[in-house]
Amino acid sequence: KQWYQRRVRGAIREDMDEPGAHLMANHGYCSQELVNLFLMGYAAQNVFNNTIDLDGKILKGAREPRDIGFLTLYEYYKVYEVGSYLKDPSCGIWVICSESHYSVLFSKSGARCNPQCVTELYY
Secondary structure, X not given: OHHHHHHHHHHHHHHOOOOOOOOEOHHHOEOHHHHHHHHHOOOOOOOOEOEEEEOOEEEEOEOOOOOEEEEEHHHHOOOXXXXXXXXXXXXXXXXXXXXXXXXXXXXXXXXXXXXXXXOOOOO
């Protein structure tokens, strides 16, 4: 059991950009790393595509197109940049991050959305 816990914890830590990052954030909220662990199978800290080199610091995002996507209100505020791997999921399902909660949005057909199609959403 100890070997398994060390191995899993070590792998999750390697996914994160910051060595001291946690899966649970302030006030008991889940961190972006935890959401990404559920959505992508690894605890990347970011939601952009691939990696970004920021003055020698490598920031990790989504590695490949995903089945389930992610959208956030924070992109509107210019806090996050969600890459196309998460904006255009293959199954037409998105986890939506609002300021203090998550919701799920999905296509009734279960198919990828057509970029030419306009859809109005009400919150």
